[in-house]
Amino acid sequence: MKPFLSVRRTRLPEYALCVGLALLGMHSLQASSHREAPLIANDPLADNTDLYAFRSPDNPNTITIIANYIPAELPYGGPNYFSFGENIRYEIHIDNNTATPGDDIIYRFTFQRVNEDPTTFFNIRLGKQNLKTTYTVERSTNGGLSFQTILSGGVVPPTNIGPRSIESGAGLGAANYRELISGAIANATTGERVFCGPVDDPFYVDLGSIFDLGDAPRQNGRVRDGLAKFNVHTISLQIPISTLQKDGKAAGQAANILDGDYVIGIWASASRRAMRTLNTDGTAPTDMGAWVQVSRLGMPLTNEVLIPLGFKDQWNFQTPYEDLGNLGVYGNFFYNPELALYMDDSQFGGAVPAFRGLRIQSNSLGAFDFRNGKDGLFGLKGNPALAGTALDDAVFGTLLLPAAGSPRSVDLWPIFHTGVPNLRPYQLATGKNGDPLAAGKPFINNFLPNGGDMLRLNMAVPPTPRNDPQFSPLGIVQAAVLGLTDPAYNANANLQFIPNMDGFPNGRRLEDDVTRIELQAVGGVALAAIGLWYDDYLPGQVPSPVTNQLINVLQYSTGVEANDAPFTSEFPYLADPWRGTETGAPEE
């Protein structure tokens, strides 16, 4: 093998690495969606925390969708432990066809609680359980016009209070907690598998440091997983691909692993009735009126760190299908994201030392400035070089190059709102010969251009086994690294399966480190990936585009890189909820 660094015109063994990384990483930011907006922070039962969607590794004819609610549940939060709320509609929405307006499939979950023994203050006693929760699943396949009940009397396992409550004879006398989870997995009449219940929060992030003005990774002291040993309530679904694909096709019928007909967009929500009236006799409030959406979640972290405080509540109350209509309000939060101010020395970059490895291109290829307020690629508007690319107005309209002063309209905005098409310039640099607008090696197609914030997944992409040595929490970023540097993949510009092409942002697997990837993306790594290199690459002067600035971005990490509990190998994949008697305040 030749010296790695001396880049060749044709093979780009190594600047390839960068490229891949970037594009896929292109989401936004830091901590999923826990307590992310003022109003919903006051209504934890209806607060979406995370949404995952991935092709099931052990059952590749299905997609697993996991929507979590109720942030930062203390496992020992008794005597009234956390549970799904009544009078709330928890919903998972799927768009599989841009030709039909709005959702194509909706799953609606509603919960009921009963007290089996109202004479005790304990949650569980002598086989009886208080706040015992059951649920109904309804499904709509006509955009919400009508719903059909596909599961009723579904059982939510109790809180994992402790061994006396779960296993002992004075409690439930269960063999173990896992048995309660297994027993609660139900089959809908329409073929989906369903699980609703408390689980370990699969997300991981150093919340405290990030929200202390962006101190991630911490510049002093140990990094900390702020969600370690907390639980959430999960709604998990495992759905046959043929149920989700717009024409009812199975996985095996896909034309290829990036078949555009297999892209779905997923978002989750919670709604409450418009009017709540408190009763003075201590009975539950009376809820009535129309249902009002109070929380939503598609891409991780959108409302946590992209939407500023003044708009967070409004964002939660609207559907993704309203995003395009609100482009005048929300667009700029993606075109000129606040986080980018902290990765730009002409703005507040100097004030956020933890981000100093992340510096946005200000003079890429000697021509393009992607810092907030600059023009990015808008200078190419109307240029014949764009003809036939996704940036050509004739191809997708003006969405990707809407105006001057909107530099991130070409990377951050589409990843959140349309997905990434398998089209120039959104291909791996492999085969591009130095021209970012040229055709390269395909590696992603989750394009579903409805303009709304959703998690988009191409179901035709095969899953990477979790025990594969190549499996990586960097998701498609890692697929790009392999596609650009591994001789098994970088020898040609053909479409091939590369491990982790089934990872974020092509859907989102439980393991994917979205915080890190999204911060790298705001740092411009996606732009670099398509050949819009960092400032310290001078074509003809510097031998390789893998410059120190790019290396800094690739090496950037928040330091918290994995969940605190292992996932399991079968549905619902999540770890048991932490036991109330086995956790406590962090000790060191």
Next chain:
Amino acid sequence: MKQYCLLLIGLFAAQIALASSHREAPLISDDPLADNTDLYAFRSPDNPNTITIIAAYVPMQLPHGGPNYYGFGENIRYEIHIDNNIATPGDDIIYRFTFKKVFEDPSTFFYVRLGKQNHKTTYTLEKSTDGGATFQIVINNGVVPPNNIGPRSIEGGAGLNTTYNALMSSATLTAMSGEKVFCGPTDDPFFVDLGGVFDLGDMPRQGGSKPRDGVACLNVSTIALQIPIEMLQKDGKSAGQAANILDGDYVIGIWASASRRQIRTLNTAGTEMYSGDWVQVSRLGMPLTNEAVIPIGSKDLWNATTPYEDLANLSVFGPYFYNPELALYMDDSQFGTAVPAFAPLRIQSTSLGAFDFRNGKDGLFVLKGNPALAGTALDDAVFGTLLLPAAGSPRSVDLWPIFHTGVPNLRPYQLATGKNGDPLATGKPFINNFLPNGGDMLRLNMAVPPTPRNDPGFSTLGIVNAAVLGLTDPTYAGNADLQFIPNMDGFPNGRRLEDDVTLIELQAVSGVALAAIGLWYDDYVPGQTPSPVTPQLLNVLTYNTGIGQNDTTFRSSFPYVQAPWSGTSRCSGEGRDYTQPQILDPTVSVSGLNAPEIIATNFPNPFEKTTAFKYRLRNDGRVSIQIFDLNGKLVETLVNRSQSAGEYQVEWNAGNRPAGVYLAAVSFENGPAQTIRLNKAK
């Protein structure tokens, strides 16, 4: 005498429960902003002419719970109520706090940035002295300190550029009517093993697992008031004017609440509207009442009613005190054997050979109408039938009154000192917090002097400890006269921040209060057993929950509670090991004039198993060579030590590492690093 004195301990301890009032009822658990967690009231140790009242709200706030950190809610009335006179119906004084929030910079997702604060909270304090008929504003625009997010937000120049102590100090205000006031986030002063106790009463833990303070490292939103005693005393008298330290005219009852408007309407634009009457959604008087005395079926009703409705609801709530659920777990004829952690706590079933206080039994009701009761608090002619309402209500004589009337300085509620074996006889006075309005309140006799917190006699067992001293310490046990005994100012005579109410209340449920007035445990047989301090009593006295104090200190002056845990402290999550890779200078540097302090090369590259680094130092200094993979993970540290100027060589054996690209960061004195790309083939 010496020993059975300890018994006294019981009486005062006679409250209930387990864990104050965090998430204590189903409905309020879903509305954390309006959830009362704890209420404290004590004579201020550093300012004994005042009473400090602390009401805490919003349970279990994670210090790192951003980006929208916890705090007081808008459209909620947070109130502290005081009854100082049973001749006037209802509250005599009400303090009402309402909060407003503004965003100083709605263009950021950060809570604090460049001197601006979002969710910036201010409050209005109104006061009523006519039972709530009218209110007068006594503080306008009171400032709530920001959350203690971390050093960059609080101290840093990009943040508020101050200190948290300064923020707390400047938020301590004086109302126009003279009270000192503080509202803001603080450490949760409560302590309890939540995980253990709510796993069917496993406290202290039996399986060998370690007890854990379930509210350690968590914050609450505190309302603290410091009020001159003459403002609270019904006739405007100051502390010095009390007839004695148990002067009954100095008893106040305190309770806290939160109320919301009856109707909330959600608007699709992402806003809320509130209208209609105010409805109480949370209340708190005695600790743990609604947590562990009221069962789940009645908890919401309890929260929705005021203490002044408790008497009218006696048929609903009374039995929870007469026959408390917890007592089932301290009684072998019930579920006692199913709760091994409570094994030391066993209720009297045949006290003095005659009285059975287990649930469903008659207790002292067998004495009803007996002339021996004449002139005691149990005489119907004195207090009516409240203390001996019916058969089958054994704890009507101890648990019920402590929660609903306070304890009078009257037979039989006096220390055993001087009783000569007859529990109904006159003994040494030690408490009088009697305010018989029938409602669940925290009752404090303001005439009792405070015990200095640094006094060697200060004890978290409150009046329990005062009883021990009053019965065993020669300074106090020599006579039956009224004397000040340390900790007479403690729970249940009010509640100090330090008081271990969980422990005391569990002992009380097990009957230690009854024992204290001479209703000894079953293993004391008069005339046969030498001392009433029997093994059963000692078991109760030595019972311990395993968590006996708060996880941080208290302050020596108002508001006494500690600053909130910082969002970047150890409380902000589990630590992870991580070494940040060195940040590399741009490949093409704009400046770069000086010759580097260190120059390194390696050979071979690409390599298969090992590669050697040669480097030269111009000066003495610390050298570091670290190998990272492309994901930034530290793979190995080859050199990290001080070296003299000169030439060196070090080898990296990467035999078992996967093939691929690695980066060697070479730096001198932590300066900018030189990076060498290493290509490991196969």
